[in-house]
Amino acid sequence: MDRSDNWIDRAVPGFRHAAFSRRAFLAGTAATGLVGALPRQSYAQSGAPVDPATIPGPAWSGGTRGGRGINIWLDGSVNFDPLLAFGRADYYNLSNFYRGLTFLALGSEPQLDLAEALTISDDGLTYTFTLRDGVLFHNGRAAVAEDFRWSIERAVSPAQASWVQGFMASVAGHAEFVAGTSATLAGVTAPDVRTLVIQLSSPDARLLSILGIPPFYVLPREEVEGLGEAFRETPVGTGPYRLQSYDGASSQIVASRFEDYIYRDHLPYLDELEIRWNVPADLQYLQVSRNEADLSMAIPSSIVGEIKADPALSARFSAENSFDVEWWPLNVLKPPFDDVRVRQAINLAIDKTRLATFGTNPTGHIYPPSLLGFDQTAPVYPHDPDRARALLAEAGVTGLAMKIGVLDSASADNARMAQLMVQDLQAVGIAATIEQRQETSYDLGSALVDEYDMWNMGWGMGLPDPSELVSNLFGTGGAANFGGYSNPGIDAQGAAAIGITDRAERAAAYAGIEAALLADAPFLFVGVGQLNSFRSERLQNFAYDPALWTYWDRYWVTDA
């Protein structure tokens, strides 16, 4: 690759090199408008020590720096372009290579990361970020406001057509930019190298959370454009680890501590981080139990019983709530499922506690437990066959037969859950049959209502905000609302809740939406997927959050 083709080299000759000359720099910045841009040396040397109290994320203390941590994954392939990382091994490792304006701490709470200060205008429409001094990319170049602007613009650009394109819909000029009538995203500007301004067209309380997810982390444009498709396996960002080697044939990446990381005086703990993918779940268990790897997040539910039975292993295990929402939509447009009493009866008929064996936390909610708006006291459906029978009788339904579609039959747990449901439904007089399909619900889409009365669905939340569920799962015409459910009242409440800036008020609004949804019962409410996490004896300070999963910058190993 001829790196001289990179935009930053063209714009600012010598910018990234030690032989950088003041003349060349001034000529370049004058030509491109990057006035005020600073060279690497200037940032690296002038960056003031970071106060550890301002470092976002879970707490850490003690431990020894050094050593290598190994995390292993099921995925068959990886892609480290933040917009194209759709697997677990890649998406949940992005924060090791990249960082952004904000970072999602425990509770998925957004905290300032590469931005050291934020000012929000009184009308809630203007967000002004001041960047930390001394942030460097892994290639040695300073990260400036223009990089943040370009990265956000890339994430929502029509050329990328990424899954996060709509997340910035409230940014001024988004519609024009996405439609192609504007060349730039007008609402995001970089007035100087350390200031980024985001102008909204309507208040959006989600903005800081959105900026905290990996697709909006900052990227070095010259690397993205210069590497082309190779960027997918050559992550270059500002994160705590820097790519050392990528071995696709062996399904392995080794990353080393980034010596110029913005929090280098404190983090990361590990000298090296190894990521292995293509590791079967049972093998993951064996490797971690023998301390040959340090962390698996994919222990099969079938092994959990054995782990829990052994106190030594049990201490290294935890079942974590994910942001993978699990629900079974009902065909609400088809009689008798258009009758709310029948839908409620189905919810009452199923003993959800029995589903807990299969990698599910059967909360009976649509919101994951740690999500804003989750209300522990919400009226979820208990297992009450008598009430279910009474509701069916009240609705005049007898001898009901229903067909359950088990999509994505590659996962044995879906069929197991369906079989338990068949038994419970039979107990209230509903004869249910199962049909397994290899396809996912997303493959079949709107055709599902032509074939099934109920089917399994899952949604991995990309944005840790309930608005994503309202708009996609049960909002009218939502992307995953294949059952055709429509409630104008919920649609209106959801639209209004996006603009509520007070967190408590917003949580109450979303709790109200879930309560209305529960009463309407358009689904069989199940809960969230659970991640069975298993650690080696040497891995310490494990912390987990469903948005980013792991925090490898602050884990350490005992034999460092």
Add this chain to the structure above:
Amino acid sequence: MPDAQPSRRAGRGRLRPDAAIGLAIVAFFVLAAVAPGVIATHDPLVSLPNGLTEAGTPRPPGDAGFLLGTDVLGRDVFSRVVHGAQVAVLIAVVPNLIALAIATLVALAAGYLRGAVEVVLMRLTEAFLVLPLFLIAMAVIATIGPSTATIVLTLAFVSWSYPARVLHGEVRRLGNAPHVEAARSLGAGSLRITLRHILPHLTPLLVVYFSMNAAYMVMLEAGLAFLGFGVQPPAPSWGLMLADARDQFFRPWLIIVPGLSLALLCIGLSLLGNLSERDTPFNSRRVLL
């Protein structure tokens, strides 16, 4: 060398030992299929109240009175295997008979009528032979939807071609046999010759193919069920039981029991296929008489 060639009288009506073993195995599974309630100890579809341990894990063989243990849903594995024989035997017999009926029709039509009919039918048969039949079965079931009728017809559809080709050769040979020439010279018509003088001679071959094809059918259905294209849960199909056990790392009985049942039935059917023409009760000579 009188001992080298056993007399016809000595061999008639007597089963070879391997065939006898095969017959015994098959008979056991047929019994299980016909009267599963007599052998099974529990309802195969119901999760039993004591079917799981306190930790919520399946019970191993012998635990809490479960002979072959329980599965992940707390159902009795022994009862499921016994009821699973119903599916296996059904699949071994019904699509097999349909497939052999198609094969016989094609072979008789092509072998006796010859000419353009033979060319068309045999090229069609050869075309079927080169197709990836398992994938075609998957595609057909995925398109129509899995049901017992679909599976039976699909298995018949994908497995008639090989016996048709072999039977066709036999029909051609018999078409020139002296007894057929004799019948023809006596004025017998094509239909009569085909039905009375050729078809009965195919019977021993059909019996052998029936047993061979039966094992193939059972394996094919188990493979389809394993991939989710066969009998649907909660039916106790052995292929489904194997599919359900594929992540049961610490519970080998969940794999061994249905796997062994499958293997035993297939071995039994194959051994049964070792019945010689002399051994079979459908002896062609007897039919001719």
